[in-house]
Amino acid sequence: MLFSMRKEKMINIFTVDLEEWFHANYKSLIIDENSTCSNRVVENTMVLLELLDSYRAQATFFVLGYVAQRFPKLIKTISDMGHEIASHGYSHELIYKQNRKKVF
Numbered sequence: 001m002l003f004s005m006r007k008e009k010m011i012n013i014f015t016v017d018l019e020e021w022f023h024a025n026y027k028s029l030i031i032d033e034n035s036t037c038s039n040r041v042v043e044n045t046m047v048l049l050e051l052l053d054s055y056r057a058q059a060t061f062f063v064l065g066y067v068a069q070r071f072p073k074l075i076k077t078i079s080d081m082g083h084e085i086a087s088h089g090y091s092h093e094l095i096y097k098q099n100r101k102k103v104f
């Protein structure tokens with residue numbers, strides 16, 4: 001039988017790219033790492049964490065090294081709330097714009 005008639009509970013998977021607004025890969029957006037761009041990731045993530053908590057939902061957070069280095073308490077909070085932490089690279093640089101030495 002191709003289709004099962006069993007009623008199985010649907011499993012949803014929710015993932016988050018944890019990065020700053022200025023990490024978006026827009027061609028016109030050139031950001032110097034030492035710039036004074038405002039950080040929004042902590043405040044926005046706390047809103048998301050409260051929402052996930054209200055639904056007792058768990059997520060995998062793919063974290064940029066840039067964010068983890070600057071906001072280690074945020075990463076600990078995410079982990080302490082039971083979410084999975086995964087890597088999203090360091091600075092969101094597109095792979096095809098990196099050379100072999102930088103990738104490895």
Ligand SMILES: [Zn+2]
Nearest residue numbers: 017019088092
């Ligand atoms: Zn991303």
